Amino acid sequence: MQEKLNRRDWFKTSLALTAGLSVTPALVQNLMAAPVSEAERAFLKQGKTTGAKVRLNSNENPYGPSEKAKKAVMQVLTEGNRYAFNELEDLKKIIAQKEGVDPSFILIGAGSGELLCQTGIAYGLEGGRVLSAYPTFGLLMNYAEEMNAVWDKVDLNEKLEFDYQKLLSSIKSDTRLVFSCNPNNPTGTVVDSAIVKSFCEEASKKTMVYADEAYIEFLEPSDQKSMVQLVQRTPNLIVSKTFSKIYGLAGLRIGYIVAHPDVVKKVGKYGDTISASQTAIAAAKASLGDEDFMKMTRDKNTIARKIFTDYLDHKKVFYGKSRTNVLLFPAPKEGKTMLTQLEEKGFLIRIWEYQQKEWCRVSIGTAEEMKAFVKAFDEVIA
Ligand SMILES: Cc1ncc(COP(=O)(O)O)c(C=O)c1O
Missing domain, CATH: 3.40.640.10 (Type I PLP-dependent aspartate aminotransferase-like (Major domain))
Structure with a gap:
């Protein structure tokens, strides 16, 4: 029931947004999907965007198309x-x-x-x-x-x-x-x-x-x-x-x-x-079946993911052992604040809710993006 209401809320919110009431539709596009947490809903409602460039929020492939x-x-x-x-x-x-x-x-x-x-x-x-x-x-x-x-x-x-x-x-x-x-x-x-x-x-x-x-x-x-x-x-x-x-x-x-x-x-x-x-x-x-391109994506993704997991290991943060281009770990700080401060530094991530806690979902970008993200993330949680 809660999920259902949330989804309806999202439809309403996105209607209001695309009608140009409070923020640019670009923010909605950047979010790419219906909010999955109170933190994301509150972040959306703030209605401001600095035009963040690095999208670590949609599990996209930063190297494609081939x-x-x-x-x-x-x-x-x-x-x-x-x-x-x-x-x-x-x-x-x-x-x-x-x-x-x-x-x-x-x-x-x-x-x-x-x-x-x-x-x-x-x-x-x-x-x-x-x-x-x-x-x-x-x-x-x-x-x-x-x-x-x-x-x-x-x-x-x-x-x-x-x-x-x-x-x-x-x-x-x-x-x-x-x-x-x-x-x-x-x-x-x-x-x-x-x-x-x-x-x-x-x-x-x-x-x-x-x-x-x-x-x-x-x-x-x-x-x-x-x-x-x-x-x-x-x-x-x-x-x-x-x-x-x-x-x-x-x-x-x-x-x-x-x-x-x-x-x-x-x-x-x-x-x-x-x-x-x-x-x-x-x-x-x-x-379809372009093994070279798939291998290139896999290899680069593995290197970029390690940049972030090395950082999380160093900080002793628990995370699921990802073998793809996304990672989930408990939010080290209140979710909405993290979304806001990371966005101000040019990065978009997602905040999920699970077992009454907030969790950060970070998609893996290029190695350069992940290096810059580690720095921004570290500043945000300092
Ligand atoms: C597990 C899973 N399935 C399906 C999709 C939908 O992807 P698409 O509609 O781009 O094929 C996604 C998108 O993130 C996903 O994470």
Whole structure:
């Protein structure tokens, strides 16, 4: 209920903001998403922005898009007057081949976020409950709640990892869907794929399972064990992936789910049949499987993340062992003040609430950005 009210508040706030009442819409754009804490709501209400430049608040890839993707986008611009019917079908086939399924198992959306929303609507409309660990990426559950489902949450374990045992035992008779996020956002923590696999196998006997793999390519290739391997024989499983993270195409908006054709139809009903643009499709085609670009992002991200974790280790701050481009740790100072003071120094981060405490979520930027951020952060908490 609280979440629901918060979401409505957010819609109201953003309406007021875009009407130009108190702050520039740029601040809203910078925040990129609905507030997840009182600190963020209070920060928004302050209505001032210094035009912060370094966005450590949206888990974006600071190195993308790749040169190949940019070239493809430039080339396809002349087709901008054409609906991308054929191009979408082509991309679907390419993705299907990569994932080892028939194209009827693939649904492409304008970002995986769109597909999370549609899935939230499709299953939320059935009433009952949706279940996830918390904190996690809440979009699907937010939409399900809007459709009158109840969002059941279980805590992460003490290492800030998804607790799959607890999740499995929390499935109730009216749980319509259970959400898994591995690696998880906002923690960047990863659970062994064998545990996730056995969870998906067991949970899917009871309810629909949604396995969000938005950050899986941040793991070394030998660790990228996708749950897509289960989809053919598991009608109760949806796996989602995105081009926004490792490929750096967040602003172009393209992602996809892999699921049984009946599920694809059920979820697809709540979206446009062709929401991906010519440019997004072209960039995705040029990016898919670009091992060099993915490795470059991974390697640079690892170096940049270490700059910040070295600092946190030095300060003896506890944090979840992230293997992606985001970190979560207890806020060392009151959340709204941190947001305000960091923004004044040119940095945007997020503040989450969990177990009656405030937590900082920091996305990993470039090494230079993280060095500058460490300095600013240290001054703010001094
Ligand atoms: C876990 C997770 N899933 C999905 C998304 C949605 O990404 P997109 O809509 O850009 O594909 C995000 C965005 O941050 C995310 O963190």
